[in-house]
Amino acid sequence: MSRADHKTDQELPNxxxxxxxxEYFCKTRPVPxxxxxxxxxxxxxxxxxxxxxxxxxxxxxxxxELRPLMxxxxxxxxxxxxxxxxxxxxxxxxxGGYASVKTLKRIxxxxxxxxxxxxxxxxxxxxxxxxxxxxxxxxxxxIDHYIPVDLYVSGCMPRPEALLAGFVKLKELIKAGKCExxxxxxxxxxxxxxxxxxxxxxxxxxxxxx
Amino acid sequence: xxxxxxxLQALFGVTDFERKRDDLAFLKVPKDHAxxxxxxxxxHEGFSHLVFFSAVDYIEDDIFRLIYMLHNYGTRDTLGVHxxxxxxxxxxxxxxxxxxxxxxxQRELKEMFGIDFPGSPGVDEDFMLEGWDEIPPMRREFxxxxxxxxxxxxREGREKSDPRTHMRKQFxxxxxxxx
Amino acid sequence: xxxxxxxxxxxDGKPAVDLDSEKYVKLWHGPQHPGITGNMSLELxxxxxEVVDCKTHVGYLHRxxxxxxxxxxxxxxxxxxxxxxxxxxxxxxxxYAAGVEELAGIRPPExxxxxxxxxxEMMRLASYMAWLGGQAGAFGNNTIGQWTIxxxxxxxxxxEEMTGGRIYHMYMLPGxxxxxxxxxxxxxxxxxxxxxxxxxxxxxxxxxNNSVFKARAVGLGYIDKDMIDRYGIxxxxxxxxxxKRDLRKDAPYxxxxxxxFEIITGTASDAYERTWVRYREMHQCIDLCRxxxxxxxxxxxxxxxxxxxxxxxxxxGQTYVKAECTRGEKGYYLVSDGSLYPRxxxxxxxxxxxxxxxxxxxxxxxxxADIAGLMVSLHTYxxxxxx
Numbered sequence: 005m006s007r008a009d010h011k012t013d014q015e016l017p018n019x020x021x022x023x024x025x026x027e028y029f030c031k032t033r034p035v036p037x038x039x040x041x042x043x044x045x046x047x048x049x050x051x052x053x054x055x056x057x058x059x060x061x062x063x064x065x066x067x068x069e070l071r072p073l074m075x076x077x078x079x080x081x082x083x084x085x086x087x088x089x090x091x092x093x094x095x096x097x098x099x100g101g102y103a104s105v106k107t108l109k110r111i112x113x114x115x116x117x118x119x120x121x122x123x124x125x126x127x128x129x130x131x132x133x134x135x136x137x138x139x140x141x142x143x144x145x146x147i148d149h150y151i152p153v154d155l156y157v158s159g160c161m162p163r164p165e166a167l168l169a170g171f172v173k174l175k176e177l178i179k180a181g182k183c184e185x186x187x188x189x190x191x192x193x194x195x196x197x198x199x200x201x202x203x204x205x206x207x208x209x210x211x212x213x214x
Numbered sequence: 215x216x217x218x219x220x221x222l223q224a225l226f227g228v229t230d231f232e233r234k235r236d237d238l239a240f241l242k243v244p245k246d247h248a249x250x251x252x253x254x255x256x257x258h259e260g261f262s263h264l265v266f267f268s269a270v271d272y273i274e275d276d277i278f279r280l281i282y283m284l285h286n287y288g289t290r291d292t293l294g295v296h297x298x299x300x301x302x303x304x305x306x307x308x309x310x311x312x313x314x315x316x317x318x319x320q321r322e323l324k325e326m327f328g329i330d331f332p333g334s335p336g337v338d339e340d341f342m343l344e345g346w347d348e349i350p351p352m353r354r355e356f357x358x359x360x361x362x363x364x365x366x367x368x369r370e371g372r373e374k375s376d377p378r379t380h381m382r383k384q385f386x387x388x389x390x391x392x393x
Numbered sequence: 394x395x396x397x398x399x400x401x402x403x404x405d406g407k408p409a410v411d412l413d414s415e416k417y418v419k420l421w422h423g424p425q426h427p428g429i430t431g432n433m434s435l436e437l438x439x440x441x442x443e444v445v446d447c448k449t450h451v452g453y454l455h456r457x458x459x460x461x462x463x464x465x466x467x468x469x470x471x472x473x474x475x476x477x478x479x480x481x482x483x484x485x486x487x488x489y490a491a492g493v494e495e496l497a498g499i500r501p502p503e504x505x506x507x508x509x510x511x512x513x514e515m516m517r518l519a520s521y522m523a524w525l526g527g528q529a530g531a532f533g534n535n536t537i538g539q540w541t542i543x544x545x546x547x548x549x550x551x552x553e554e555m556t557g558g559r560i561y562h563m564y565m566l567p568g569x570x571x572x573x574x575x576x577x578x579x580x581x582x583x584x585x586x587x588x589x590x591x592x593x594x595x596x597x598x599x600x601x602n603n604s605v606f607k608a609r610a611v612g613l614g615y616i617d618k619d620m621i622d623r624y625g626i627x628x629x630x631x632x633x634x635x636x637k638r639d640l641r642k643d644a645p646y647x648x649x650x651x652x653x654f655e656i657i658t659g660t661a662s663d664a665y666e667r668t669w670v671r672y673r674e675m676h677q678c679i680d681l682c683r684x685x686x687x688x689x690x691x692x693x694x695x696x697x698x699x700x701x702x703x704x705x706x707x708x709x710g711q712t713y714v715k716a717e718c719t720r721g722e723k724g725y726y727l728v729s730d731g732s733l734y735p736r737x738x739x740x741x742x743x744x745x746x747x748x749x750x751x752x753x754x755x756x757x758x759x760x761x762a763d764i765a766g767l768m769v770s771l772h773t774y775x776x777x778x779x780x
Contacts, residue, residue, distance in 0.1 A: 060427040064454065065479040065776070067432070068560060071523070072549075075542040089427045106344045107424070107432065107453040114425050133369035136473065139359040139464065140457045141351050142343065145366040161560055203365055205345030234712055235495075237644060262622040265713075266741040270728055283713060283726065283741075287622075290643055292713060294726075314624045314750040342452035342779045351460055358460050377469070378703045 020207040029210035036187040037120060045181065052095070052121050053178040054084045056171065059094035061114055064101030066127035066161050078164040085171055091117040096174075099153075101161065102130035102143045108150060109204050115151050116213040122186050123154045123178065125170055127162050135160060149199045152185035215239045215291060218259065226251045230296070240294040248297045249307040252282055256312055260286045261293060264312070267319040269327050273354040276301050278329060282309075299329070308334040326352035410438050410446055417445065422764060424453050430527065430768055433748070433775040439761055447756035449749050455779040462738045467493060467567070468702035470735065475561045477740060478777050480523050483516035484718040486565040488725040491646070492714045493567040496729050497707045499697050505569035507689040510647040511682060512555070512564060513716075518589065518678040519548040520719045521671055524772055528668055529600050531766040532609050537600050544592050547585045554578065569696030579686050586679045593675060601672060610665035614755045614767045617662075625746045628721025630771060633670045634662035640717035652684050664770035706733060720744055720772045742777030749778075
């Protein structure tokens with residue numbers, strides 16, 4: 005078939021898709037976007053750091069501390085952190101604790117749908133090394149093998165103060181231009197994909213969700 | 215509760231009556247009579263509330279013990295009905311017609327223990343796991359730690375020590391024989 | 394509602410939907426959605442903006458607790474159980490402790506029982522606070538959420554003082570509680586309870602008498618009395634249809650038999666009535682906390698000594714313990730085979746039935762805009778379903 009002949013290394017295989025869906029999704033491999041213009045980049049980073057929109061996806065029990073954080077008591081709006089209902093409009097993804105295999109699939113979809121610049125904050129010990137669920141058959145041990153993580157907030161579960169401190173740190177990192185997780189993901193795209201496909205058994209989605 | 219047991223013994227051949235508390239008792243029934251007994255309990259004895267329905271794996275006896283926990287709101291008694299079924303080709307009559315949530319419990323049992331309930335709606339669908347191709351995880355022979363270490367990426371440097379051996383080493387280095 | 398010709402025919406109570414006819418839209422409500430309770434999803438099939446079919450999907454939070462608990466010793470399980478329900482871990486702790494005590498034949502001291510009861514009632518109030526914010530937010534009244542979550546936080550501060558933990562307390566271990574109450578706790582509790590009372594008064598004016606809230610919540614998600622037993626509905630969902638059942642009264646545990654309270658029931662059995670029942674239960678929680686503080690023994694042991702927990706073998710046996718949590722009957726079924734590890738721990742969560750058969754039934758015929766409000770009014774909580 006002609007389509008198979010033209011398949012090069014630069015194209016995504018999209019093996020998980022069946023016929024009508026293959027037509028809907030793009031096969032082009034995503035490319036990393038490095039800093040283009042030094043002086044401009046500093047201004048951009050300053051702007052990025054001060055308008056963080058958190059995606060509304062409570063992936064685990066850490067999400068229970070997001071509500072106090074966003075409401076009157078701790079009020080993360082003071083720090084320029086706000087909530088955003090869809091992945092397309094948000095730039096911070098908070099992994100709220102352990103991720104089960106089923107959630108991980110949704111995390112990947114949501115993460116890939118987020119537009120650049122995007123940052124990942126992982127909460128809790130279970131994202132670092134599995135925490136309390138290190139021997140569970142359904143929770144992954146290290147989230148950084150599946151998506152790049154810019155910042156960890158440790159604890160089980162982290163208090164809202166710890167989260168606020170995490171956001172302050174994240175801003176520092178962004179301003180210093182050290183949050184290059186999204187580019188790291190694309191540079192090591194094959195490694196991440198191999199890890200993801202190792203545990204997600206029914207891979208019925210495109211290899212990159214644009 | 216005792217009179218209830220005597221009545222049921224005559225009708226269904228229930229055995230092993232165990233009274234745990236004033237309001238909690240367990241009994242055992244052969245597999246073939248189980249559905250009839252549960253229907254009888256619901257319709258004629260007032261045990262109208264299915265509290266939960268689950269299974270315990272007795273791998274050494276080669277059986278699954280199903281437990282139907284029923285509650286009677288009138289007398290405030292809770293009754294656990296045990297049914298032993300063989301582990302090989304485990305299957306049981308479905309009770310989804312009696313309670314709406316029973317189909318869900320059966321779906322969970324199918325996925326977690328591999329017990330089949332023919333005729334139960336949606337029993338073959340994935341419930342909690344997605345694309346699981348190992349043996350059902352709640353079976354005793356499934357080693358969740360070995361699976362996790364094989365599948366996920368354990369962070370190096372994390373020490374896993376049994377508290378017993380750890381504390382023995384820490385506090386009683388000259389521990390003798392036995393426990 | 395008179396012209397039903399646009400809607401699909403019902404076959405055995407389920408609509409016959411042909412997705413290829415392009416009359417219907419399939420929509421996933423969750424897991425990435427602000428209007429869903431926790432991490433779960435509803436697969437909705439819509440005709441216009443009316444829901445014609447609904448299917449619940451869970452498993453996003455499945456951690457395999459029941460398997461993990463079989464691998465851990467009895468005391469190692471104690472910090473695990475509270476993770477099963479995040480907004481109200483105290484009920485899990487209490488039930489696990491009560492089950493182990495019953496199997497091992499330990500009788501916790503009197504004072505521990507009172508402290509446990511205080512902890513549970515405060516937890517209930519805190520959980521209802523979070524829920525009330527969600528219920529109001531689902532109908533667009535986001536101010537209530539700001540208030541209630543803040544007041545819940547004041548309660549969490551008290552928990553921190555009492556137990557050392559904000560969310561996960563790990564306080565009620567088998568045999569009693571970990572510590573007594575700190576000095577001056579009563580005064581600070583009273584101050585918070587007064588704040589909460591003041592807030593509740595305000596909420597009654599702003600939310601419960603709000604015409605928008607009434608217009609949307611009255612008549613939404615009507616639970617028929619016949620459904621109660623057939624679907625195994627418990628808790629406030631059941632009491633809102635006028636069924637007078639409450640485990641705190643029917644099977645008194647801890648010291649509930651020494652406290653004065655009435656079972657709160659409603660009649661209309663819709664989302665508004667459920668809000669109203671829970672609202673009154675919040676007042677009841679405040680009252681119960683005061684009663685407990687007044688009657689509680691101030692001195693005495695708060696913990697029964699345990700055997701060496703590293704070698705703790707519990708005699709073989711099985712038991713089922715239950716308690717009334719904010720959503721209904723929560724129960725733990727424990728089986729011990731005499732070894733260091735439990736044989737099986739099975740958890741009965743009330744959301745199991747509320748989120749699945751009940752939600753799937755009630756959603757049919759609702760508008761898509763009301764789905765979030767309906768879901769919250771059932772007070773489902775997914776980790777309890779999938780453990």
